[in-house]
Amino acid sequence: MAEVVVSYQVITDEKELKELARKISIEQSVETPESLITGEIESRYLGQLKEVSVVSDKANTFNISLAYPEEIVSQQYNQLINLCFGNVSMYPNVKLIDISLPQHLLNIFSGPNYGVTGIRDCLGVYGRPLLATALKPRGYTNEQFANMCYEFALGGGDIIKDDQNLVSNFDDFKQRVSQCLAAIDKAQQSSGKACLYFPFISAPFEEIEKYFVWVKAQGVKGVLLAPLILGLDTSRGLATKYDLIYMAHPSFTGSYCVSPNEGMSYHLLYGLLYRLAGVDISVYPNTGGRFEFSEQDCKSIADELRRPLGNIKSAFPCPAGGMQYSDLQRMCEWYKQDSVLLLGGSLLEYSPSLKKSTQAFKDKLSASFEEKIVEHTRTTFSSSCEYNYEGNNSLLEYIEFNNYEWLGREKVEYKNVSDGSFSNIKRVELVGKNGEHCQFDLRYFEITQNGYSTKEMHEHVHVIIGARGKGKVIVDNKEYEVKENDVLYIKPMTTHQLLNSNVEAFGFYCIVDRERDQPIAAQ
Amino acid sequence: MAEVVVSYQVITDEKELKELARKISIEQSVETPESLITGEIESRYLGQLKEVSVVSDKANTFNISLAYPEEIVSQQYNQLINLCFGNVSMYPNVKLIDISLPQHLLNIFSGPNYGVTGIRDCLGVYGRPLLATALKPRGYTNEQFANMCYEFALGGGDIIKDDQNLVSNFDDFKQRVSQCLAAIDKAQQSSGKACLYFPFISAPFEEIEKYFVWVKAQGVKGVLLAPLILGLDTSRGLATKYDLIYMAHPSFTGSYCVSPNEGMSYHLLYGLLYRLAGVDISVYPNTGGRFEFSEQDCKSIADELRRPLGNIKSAFPCPAGGMQYSDLQRMCEWYKQDSVLLLGGSLLEYSPSLKKSTQAFKDKLSASFEEKIVEHTRTTFSSSCEYNYEGNNSLLEYIEFNNYEWLGREKVEYKNVSDGSFSNIKRVELVGKNGEHCQFDLRYFEITQNGYSTKEMHEHVHVIIGARGKGKVIVDNKEYEVKENDVLYIKPMTTHQLLNSNVEAFGFYCIVDRERDQPIAAQ
DSSP: OOEEEEEEEEEOOGGGHHHHHHHHHHHHHTOOOGGGOOHHHHHHHOOEEEEEEEOTTSTTEEEEEEEEEGGGGTTOHHHHHHHHHSGGGGSTTEEEEEEEOOHHHHTTSOOOSSHHHHHHHHHTEESSOEEEEEEOOBTBOHHHHHHHHHHHHHTTOOEEEEOTTOOOOHHHHHHHHHHHHHHHHHHHHHHOOOOEEEOBOOOOHHHHHHHHHHHHHTTOOEEEEOHHHHOHHHHHHHHHHTTOEEEEOOTTOGGGTSOSSSSBOHIIIIIIIHHHTTOSEEEEEOTTSSSOOOHHHHHHHHHHHHSOOTTOOOOEEEEESSOOGGGHHHHHHHHOSSOEEEOOHHHHHHOSOHHHHHHHHHHHHHHTSOOEEOOOOOOOOOOTTTSSOOOOOOOOSEEOEETTEETTBOEEEOOOOTTOSOEEEEEEEEESSSSOSSSEEEEEEEEEEEEEOOOEEOSSOEEEEEEESEEEEEETTEEEEEETTOEEEEOTTOOEEEEOOSSSOEEEEEEEESSOOOOEEOO | OOEEEEEEEEEOOGGGHHHHHHHHHHHHHTOOOGGGOOHHHHHHHOOEEEEEEEOTTSTTEEEEEEEEEGGGGTTOHHHHHHHHHSGGGGSTTEEEEEEEOOHHHHTTSOOOSSHHHHHHHHHTEESSOEEEEEEOOBTBOHHHHHHHHHHHHHTTOOEEEEOTTOOOOHHHHHHHHHHHHHHHHHHHHHHOOOOEEEOBOOOOHHHHHHHHHHHHHTTOOEEEEOHHHHOHHHHHHHHHHTTOEEEEOOTTOGGGTSOSSSEEOHIIIIIIIHHHTTOSEEEEEOTTSSSOOOHHHHHHHHHHHHSOOTTOOOOEEEEESSOOGGGHHHHHHHHOSSOEEEOOHHHHHHOSOHHHHHHHHHHHHHHTSOOEEOOOOOOOOOOTTTSSOOOOOOOOSEEOEETTEETTBOEEEOOOOTTOSOEEEEEEEEESSSSOSSSEEEEEEEEEEEEEOOOEEOSSOEEEEEEESEEEEEETTEEEEEETTOEEEEOTTOOEEEEOOSSSOEEEEEEEESSOOOOEEOO
16 A cells, blocks of 8 residues: 655654654544544554664654555645644654655646746746846835846846735736836847746735736736745645746745754755645745755755656756855856756846846856757737726626617727737626626627637636627537527637627627636637 | 834844844845845835843843834735745744734734634623534544534534544535534534534635535534645635634644744734634644643733734634643633633543533533523525525537527426515526536526515625516615616625516526525515
């Protein structure tokens, strides 16, 4: 039977070692007095003491390994944490030092969405460490931040992230992100080299998905999250749902690793647990900076993020925190090619021109490696059902219908786009754009004679109700005629297009999830 | 200007104390080299050293207080954590010991949904500590757990929660919760005294709301969550969204408090931070049990949970972990009336009859206090739009309309209920009950002459589109006539009822969130 092996460093009198191991095993699995542990419960759920070794340089210190039946993890990340370090996190003189998972349990954890290779493909940068920086300090204007993005991207930098202190409100966030993206876009157009911008998302539970939906719609490729604040599995789930590169910030993590006798080893938190929870880039304090992580701790994190681990992608180590230009050579030697070197303050202080500083830092990185850059190209695409709509209507309780117009709701006939993606479509946003408390939007579309919608696909579904005239709907290779009150459910990632060849307008309601992915053009 | 005052215990050479305070202030606010900190940034965001005191019994140990302008918290819980203990959590020899918030910042944190008073009202138990236990050990059958619930409730116990190790899958979860609720219901019918059951919810991000929706629909009043695993604000958000009593389990929390020189004080995590994050009942290890929390630590947690704190409700301290019958008297004296005493293993071991053990423990509690019990009563209520529907249809892409019937979709005319809640309504579940990937359900309702829907209210909204004939809709004290294609948005918690006095049937589409709360009867 497959086993999960969990190892701890414990400080105890040797005579009490076995008893302590038993106590931990019970605490973490069934938390019940011995008298209630039957043979079947023991064999199905309890951990058995598998190995004991003496830690030679510390008095009364031992490493012990407990082997649990795999069933106890219930194929769940949260339960893995609960098992390895739930109640026992409250024991003094017990430190979690290793976790070993059987292969097919590993396979149920999704790991990074992009990983080292996926991020390199987004950037088109191969063969050398990536250069990253942070937008700071809080207090700068969004124009100043956008300008930093522009200079950093022009100077050849790879990733620019928000500082984790850049927390304000949604409007300011949108303004900053829009301006930074525009600045990077401009730099990319001129340099031909891609640069990624990762906004920091920190918002109350009630609002946080709004941020993800919005950044995704802007074409943002990745985000910075603080997993110990948001929750490890919550961060994974959000990054995965929105298919984003997930850079993890170590805010609020230190207590798990700072004590030599309690908490857990550095490589477990910033390495294994992060990687299992989908972190693509793990930011942690580099040795020799403002924090006291040792050289060995830092290397153990980097190794854990990149070692072969079932089907789970490798993640980037991202040492940070007070490193200087003069440290770069050594960091390149230590961390090797597949790392992200994050330089904040020292890059800003290096010269009055951020572009020139970035070039200097980047050149230093490239010098030790054989870099390969793939030119950045852009694609454009217009979707008829997501096109350019800025509603200015108010939340209405009663929206009266009158001959395919609705009182208080504008019927927008947008100009046909130059790429011919769609034609002759009018739209009425009935419910959802005005602060309504629902998880869906209700729209009415009308296609006049010879008009058609964009041929596209997306993860979110369409539910369509015929409301006026009739039209043709092509879904993959099927064709339907839709007339009044016919209902059509268009499945995820199905190519679809709606057309009207009749004189009478073809009108239909279309209901979509409020939070939805951007359409992809179909051929 | 209002200030947030954050206090740390630091171990350092006295000569370096001011420098360290400055370093922490910069680390936590703008994380930027001194050269980039302008006067305006300094005054808007940096913390000023406000107080220094010597800790008399520890060498080189000081308490320092930094006062930050309120703006830096951005009215956000996650940012409060980031500010007080983000990066500095990685500093050795720095421990967070206090946080003081200005009044109107306190008011933006919602705090417990129910608090001490709300939970007492749910239970009808006043004047004494509450007696709680845990369903354990993992490995018992659901029948065994249900029987434990029955015996505990009959014995006069107040709260029974899942053990945090009871993690399996959704089907098993549903079976356990259903059986436990039924058992408690049976006991309540016979004893007339209420008992609350809190299932432990631990599930991947993608599935977790499914659990909340389901338990809410079963009438569950509260849940057990592990906030440091799920995320502090995520737990708050979920408990609030589903209006549940939120009991917090300390799994994975220990590293924040176990070290004397790092992490944070017990009362901050299990008290203030929990309470601000909506915890109604904070479970923590009692002194003298299996863990090494001191008497003083435990009292500081209890005091923090119950002290006056702006408009934020008081929460229950819930000491747990290896306490015995013989400890009860002392615990009652220590913790006083407004506490929940959680006894697991010792209650199970006390006698062969859990009912008798519970009675004995409960009597011990009652002896020191003047208990008052309000009899438990049940209310029944039928909602026309959520009534008894079990769909057996398959996912269809094209659902053809024909004279207000849809191919492949049953039109259900359910029997009018005996309480007269609604009359003459037919329903067609068009989209949403058959595995469709959307966040909403599309239904068609038809009210024939003299029929009416239930007069009710709920948190989720209705979006209604007139489709056949016309009808009357009463929303609070307004009345609308709805005809074909009129759209109606019924706001959260608004009393509403739909009626038809015409010969022609009144048909309408009704779109609702997939995950929605249960309706409440309106008068």
